[in-house]
Amino acid sequence: xxxxxxxxxxxxxxxxxxxxxxxxxxxxxxxxxxxxxxxxxxxxxxxxxxxxxxxxxxxxxxxxxxxxxxxxxxxxxxxxxxxxxxxxxxxxxxxxxxxxxxxxxxxxxxxxxxxxxxxxxxxxxxxxxxxxxxxxxxxxxxxxxxxxxxxxxxxxxxxxxxxxxxxxxxxxxxxxxxxxxxxxxxxxxxxxxxxxxxxxxxxxxxxxxxxxxxxxxxxxxxxxxxxxxxxxxxxxxxxxxxxxxxxxxxxxxxxxxxxxxxxxxxxxxxxxxxxxxxxxxxxxxxxxxxxxxxxxxxxxxxxxxxxxxxxxxxxxxxxxxxxxxxxxxxxxxxxxxxxxxxxxxxxxxxxxxxxxxxxxxxxxxxxxxxxxxxxxxxxxxxxxxxxxxxxxxxxxxxxxxxxxxxxxxxxxxxxxxxxxxxxxxxx
Numbered sequence: 001x002x003x004x005x006x007x008x009x010x011x012x013x014x015x016x017x018x019x020x021x022x023x024x025x026x027x028x029x030x031x032x033x034x035x036x037x038x039x040x041x042x043x044x045x046x047x048x049x050x051x052x053x054x055x056x057x058x059x060x061x062x063x064x065x066x067x068x069x070x071x072x073x074x075x076x077x078x079x080x081x082x083x084x085x086x087x088x089x090x091x092x093x094x095x096x097x098x099x100x101x102x103x104x105x106x107x108x109x110x111x112x113x114x115x116x117x118x119x120x121x122x123x124x125x126x127x128x129x130x131x132x133x134x135x136x137x138x139x140x141x142x143x144x145x146x147x148x149x150x151x152x153x154x155x156x157x158x159x160x161x162x163x164x165x166x167x168x169x170x171x172x173x174x175x176x177x178x179x180x181x182x183x184x185x186x187x188x189x190x191x192x193x194x195x196x197x198x199x200x201x202x203x204x205x206x207x208x209x210x211x212x213x214x215x216x217x218x219x220x221x222x223x224x225x226x227x228x229x230x231x232x233x234x235x236x237x238x239x240x241x242x243x244x245x246x247x248x249x250x251x252x253x254x255x256x257x258x259x260x261x262x263x264x265x266x267x268x269x270x271x272x273x274x275x276x277x278x279x280x281x282x283x284x285x286x287x288x289x290x291x292x293x294x295x296x297x298x299x300x301x302x303x304x305x306x307x308x309x310x311x312x313x314x315x316x317x318x319x320x321x322x323x324x325x326x327x328x329x330x331x332x333x334x335x336x337x338x339x340x341x342x343x344x345x346x347x348x349x350x351x352x353x354x355x356x357x358x359x360x361x362x363x364x365x366x367x368x369x370x371x372x373x374x375x376x377x378x379x380x381x382x383x384x385x386x387x388x389x390x391x392x393x394x395x396x397x398x399x400x401x402x403x404x405x406x407x408x409x410x411x412x413x414x415x416x417x418x419x420x421x422x423x424x425x426x427x
Contacts, residue, residue, distance in 0.1 A: 032206060036140045036144065038136075039136035039137065040140050046110075048167065048276070050188075051257070054259070061118060074124070075133075077127060077130065078130020078131040079376045080134070080380060081134075082131040082133070083376070085134075085369075087366050087367075087372075088226070088369065090142055095146070099139045102133070102134065102135020103135060103136060103195065103199040106129060106136070110188055111192040113188045134372070138372050141372065143209045147209060151295055157350035176269045235417075236356050236360075238412060239416060240356055240374050244408075246308065247378070248375070249408070253401065255397075258272060260334070261275060275338075286346030287346035294347075300351045301351075303351055304347065310347075311344045311401075314337055314341035315401040318334065318394075319395070322393070322394040323398070
């Protein structure tokens with residue numbers, strides 16, 4: 001394995017699990033757990049509440065569906081790039097200050113999105129919204145690394161999935177109901193209020209988790225060297241790419257499902273919201289099975305491999321159905337395939353993050369930034385691809401999911417090589 005300029009120390013794959021960088025594992029209170037869950041819920045809040053309104057936005061701003069989907073791409077790109085800056089900042093200045101600044105800017109830019117008068121302005125505002133919202137995503141993951149290590153960290157990631165998983169269940173439902181009394185701009189006003197409340201919760205209940213003696217005093221150069229060292233680690237990169245590609249299969253569904261379900265298969269906004277919520281319940285349920293039953297009994301690599309195989313098989317089934325191999329499938333079979341794919345995300349999303357962060361006893365902010373940036377950048381590329389053939393076919397969605405699922409499984413097997421003993425990065 002390539003040696004990073006961070007150094008390595010040998011740790012057998014079956015040996016003791018590395019502990020977090022603090023002197024002792026510091027367990028979180030219930031309120032702090034809720035705050036961290038809220039921060040990890042920022043992407044589904046920003047995306048999913050807005051999804052039922054996408055067809056209306058195309059009409060309101062007089063733009064084609066593929067162009068309006070760029071509002072999703074811009075937000076994802078902003079979240080990806082923002083993490084590269086905010087992650088290292090949190091390693092240098094601590095977690096709390098960059099997080100509060102980012103949240104305040106996020107609230108302001110979300111409110112501005114409601115004032116957009118053209119698709120171009122909405123795309124620009126969504127980019128800035130994503131840049132600011134990256135603070136919550138990357139720092140929440142770094143805080144978990146500050147407080148937990150080993151299997152405890154894997155379990156806590158599954159707990160966060162339960163909390164953050166509630167948002168994609170209720171967000172489209174709320175969005176659909178908001179559209180009953182107002183237009184798509186009202187969705188952004190509600191998101192603004194939610195962001196403001198979460199900012200207040202961070203200020204009141206989330207203290208600093210990175211002690212001054214654990215911080216990095218270097219500037220951009222040191223941050224880049226740290227990231228280069230992380231990327232030089234083959235196994236870390238494998239988990240990063242596997243998780244990023246799995247997330248992109250999920251985002252292909254998020255970006256395309258409003259048009260697939262409503263325009264192609266005739267679901268109403270309320271029916272779409274209910275189906276979206278059902279899929280999210282599957283994701284949350286499997287995530288809890290992963291955290292409460294599998295972690296500690298089955299190796300994380302075996303669980304991850306199983307989840308990626310299920311995603312691949314579900315993608316193959318969806319492609320066969322949407323391409324008409326079995327005739328016109330209808331709403332129910334396609335929804336069933338998407339339910340299986342989404343449920344498998346409960347294993348495929350938390351375990352790569354836990355395995356990657358488990359390899360580093362330091363620089364959690366930089367590592368978290370790389371994990372988040374890879375996921376959101378790939379997702380930003382996927383977004384316009386799912387609508388490239390227009391609004392009359394779901395084949396591009398299924399094809400993108402198949403490519404992402406196969407890529408995730410391939411990166412996991414080729415780079416992580418879970419059947420071999422490991423070395424882990426050390427400071």
